[in-house]
Amino acid sequence: MNGSHQVASGADRNIARQRRFWTRRAASWDHGAGNNPGLVKVVERVLGEANPSTEASAVDLGCGSGQVTLALAKLCRTVIGVDVSAEMIALLLENAAREGISNIEGRAVPIERLKLLDNSVDLVVSNYALHHLRDRDKQVAVNEAFKWLRPGGKLVVGDMMFGRGGDARDREIIGSKLALLLRKGPGGWWRIIKNSGRYVIRFQERPVSMSAWVAIFNRAGLTDIEALPVVNEAAVVRGTKPKPLSTGGGAMN
Numbered sequence: 001m002n003g004s005h006q007v008a009s010g011a012d013r014n015i016a017r018q019r020r021f022w023t024r025r026a027a028s029w030d031h032g033a034g035n036n037p038g039l040v041k042v043v044e045r046v047l048g049e050a051n052p053s054t055e056a057s058a059v060d061l062g063c064g065s066g067q068v069t070l071a072l073a074k075l076c077r078t079v080i081g082v083d084v085s086a087e088m089i090a091l092l093l094e095n096a097a098r099e100g101i102s103n104i105e106g107r108a109v110p111i112e113r114l115k116l117l118d119n120s121v122d123l124v125v126s127n128y129a130l131h132h133l134r135d136r137d138k139q140v141a142v143n144e145a146f147k148w149l150r151p152g153g154k155l156v157v158g159d160m161m162f163g164r165g166g167d168a169r170d171r172e173i174i175g176s177k178l179a180l181l182l183r184k185g186p187g188g189w190w191r192i193i194k195n196s197g198r199y200v201i202r203f204q205e206r207p208v209s210m211s212a213w214v215a216i217f218n219r220a221g222l223t224d225i226e227a228l229p230v231v232n233e234a235a236v237v238r239g240t241k242p243k244p245l246s247t248g249g250g251a252m253n
């Protein structure tokens, strides 16, 4: 038995779990996400930080039914929407067709298995999806995104970003979530028990703090990294793939 076999099977189990969970929830996410004011603010912030040129080619990791992809497609040349759930990709393409958008390619593939050519895209975005990946797979995904990006290209990640109480922001987020649920009575108490299980066991949701995301971006080689809190636990982290330094030879004047 070797270590690499164990790592692969852990990733496969998580991928299968995410696919089952999100295939069941695809229609309700498609209907509900646009009405969630918090999520709308994060989507706007991701798009604002991405700020693509009309010639840009972009990729949206964990695109759902198009909450970021559809808007991005109106701003740039092409967008590849990637999601583990074929149901989500079907909804994305239906939504695109309804809006007359034809520059989206949908790929029903897990982020962990996505293959793109090196230096082939200008922008990689992801919104509220990467916290579903195991921590080691978050780093691998960002390392891969770095390779796919052309020099000067950007990675923009919006997500729930908090750890397990390691810093003041974490404690504030956890405290305000607890206070909100406690006020809801027995239904809220039950959710506290359920969510504690989720976050402690890190079964379905595995958020990490903003500073952990900054470290992940740094290790991948991204530069100009900025971490921007948006609302409640949500934040956006942005970084750029550096352009190679010119090796001289330019005229002096």
Ligand SMILES: C[S@@+](CC[C@H](N)C(=O)[O-])C[C@H]1O[C@@H](n2cnc3c(N)ncnc32)[C@H](O)[C@@H]1O
Binding pocket: 015, 018, 022, 023, 029, 033, 043, 061, 062, 063, 064, 065, 066, 067, 068, 082, 083, 084, 085, 088, 109, 110, 111, 112, 126, 127, 128, 129, 132, 133
């Ligand atoms: C909370 S929804 C967010 C959807 C959309 N990005 C948005 O902003 O509303 C999370 C999405 O991530 C997708 N997802 C979860 N794990 C994934 C994985 N390993 N690979 C690809 N997509 C994944 C789910 O199928 C789901 O569509």
